[in-house]
Amino acid sequence: MDTHFLELMELAAHLRGREVSSLDVTRAQLDRIAALDGALCSYAHVTADAALAQAEAADAEMAAGRYRGPLHGVPIAVKDLCWTEGIPTAAGMAVHAGHRPTEDATVVRRLKEAGAVLLGKLQLTEAAYADHHASIVPPKNPWDAEAWPGMSSSGSGVATAAGLCHGSLGSDTGGSIRFPCAANGVTGLKPTWGRVSRYGVFELAASMDHIGPIARSAADAGAMLRVLAGDDPKDPTASLEPVPDYLAGASRGVHRLRIGIDEAWTDDVAPETKGMLAGAIEAFAAxxxxxxxxxxxxxxxxxxxxxxxxxxEAAVAHEATYPARKSEYGPVFAQVLEDGRALSATAYQKVLLRRMHFRGLVDAVLDAIDLLLLPVHPFAPPTLADMTALGGRPELVTRLLRYTCPFDMTGHPSLTLPGGFTPGGMPLAFQLVAKSYDEATLIRAGVAFQGVTSWHRRHPALLEGRA
Incomplete structure (x- = not known):
């Protein structure tokens, strides 16, 4: 059985029914990584020996009737921002090269407790900001090597889309779960800020960092979030809100759900994006x-x-190594830290007050509806050349962030769903946004949409032409 493109929940059913073994599936994944990731560059580290041991243990537990849930025995991978005990965790940075944490991040520990098999660590931009450090080969979009693979969680998006894991962890501070999902044609969930513990995850900007799943379907994302979410004594900012079973009501459909559309806000998006949005709206109406x-x-x-x-917030997070080790930082992120260190307290307070005001305005909009439907970005899928050109055009950067970073500012949850393809065969995606802590409605709507569409089931032929 070829399992590499199975959705997590599909594979879970095969594993629980003993139709396949976790050991065989994990070996197949490791073989696939060895064959394809030399070109895709999605992994920073592959932990083959540990993964095989975890798979063998999962098979033994399931054979003994000790089933831990849908992640049990499923091979997944985590962004190299998350501490992994004894395994290098560099956060895409030269300054942290060779860093081996002495404990797991809470999210990694919870994945292990759920019986997941950890294939390795996925590549990212320097410190999860915008650019890769010069010492790192950036991940390649499996649909087209010249296409943008997304922002900092690009390794997670690429590996999940290419069949190199059955789900992954990403982080989103300005759009870095949503951008890679849109670019690579996969499903991603940015939870409410505080829904998932940030303990043991390198900070970019603490009050806007969100950790969440990148997966092949909304149901997969819901299964992963159930494991990841919840309070954590090691992270007092992790919410005490109860964590529901996100799949329990996922089959209820969207009948009479109120989905908000702001036509003026999305009027000037690219024609391909506008057509994709119209198709999504039509599907939900039906x-x-x-x-x-x-x-x-x-x-x-x-x-x-x-x-x-x-x-x-980044300057605070890096004060132990910047500016003391400035020469080890790339120029783009170093400038960010310089800007943060230079800002006055009064100017920063004005920014914080405006953020509070904006959050209140967004709460008011979401209070009147169940979900908001909007693009991930206004452009057609950009190329690497397009993204390079953005650096000299601030107005285009603002356009790129138009539909993503507002919800990092407010902390509201968002689900990214594949919604179509361009005439040239590149993925298109949209997002749904919900009230704080209402990820269950996002999953419910995503499952309904993916039940009547098949965009999320299309897979790239990959750079070598092998599926």
Missing amino acids: LGADLVPVRFPEVTQAIADWFPICAV
Whole structure:
């Protein structure tokens, strides 16, 4: 049985029914990584021996009737931002090369406790910001090597799309779960800020960092979030809100759910994106959702304010190594830290007050609806050359972040869903946003949409032409 493109929940059913073994599936995944990742560069470290041992243990437990749940025996991988005991965790940085944590991040520990098999660590941009450090070969989009693979969680998006894991962990501070999902044609969930513990995860900007699953379906994302979410004594900012079974009500459909559409906010997106959004709206209408016109608050100032918040919080996170080891930092991220260190307290307080005001305005919009439907980014899927050009054009950077970073500023949860393809065969995606801690409605809507569409089941032929 070829298992590499199975959804996590599909593989879980085969494993529980003893139709396949975790050891065989894990070996197949490791063989596939060895064959394909030399070109894709999605992994920073592959932990083959540990993965095989975990798979063997999972098979033994399931044979003895000790089933831990849908992640049991399933091979997944985590962004190299998350501490892994005894395994290098560099956060895409030269300054942390060779760093071996003495304990697991809470999210890694919870995956292990759920019986997941950890294949390794996935590559990312320097410190989870915008650019890769010069010492790192960036991941390649499996649909087209010249296409953008997404922002900092690019390794997670690439590996999940290419069949090199059955799900992964990403992080999102300005869009870095949503961008890689859109670029690579996979499903991703940015939870509510605080829903998932950040203990043992290198910080970019603490008040905007979100840890969440990148997967092949909404159901897969729900199964992973159930394991990841919950309070954590090691992270007092982790929410005490109860964690529901996200799959328990996932089959209820979307009949009479109120889905908000702001046509003015999305009027100037690329034609391919506009067509994809129209198709998603049509699908939800056919499923019985109520499409409700809304007016979202102006986002330009909120996006502008994202940059100083990120810079100040990153400067705090890196104060032990910057500027003392400045020469080991790349120029883009070093400038971010310089900007954060230079901002005055009064200027920063004004930014924080505007953020509070903006969050209140967004809460008011979401209070009147169940979900908000909008693009991930306004462009057609960009190329690497397009993204290089963005660096000299701040207005295009603002456009890129238009639909993502506002919800890192507010902390609301978002689900990214594949919604179509361009005429050239590149993935297109949209996102749904919900009230804080209402990830269950996101999963419910995602399952309904993916029940009547097949965009999430399309897979790249890969760079070598092998599927």
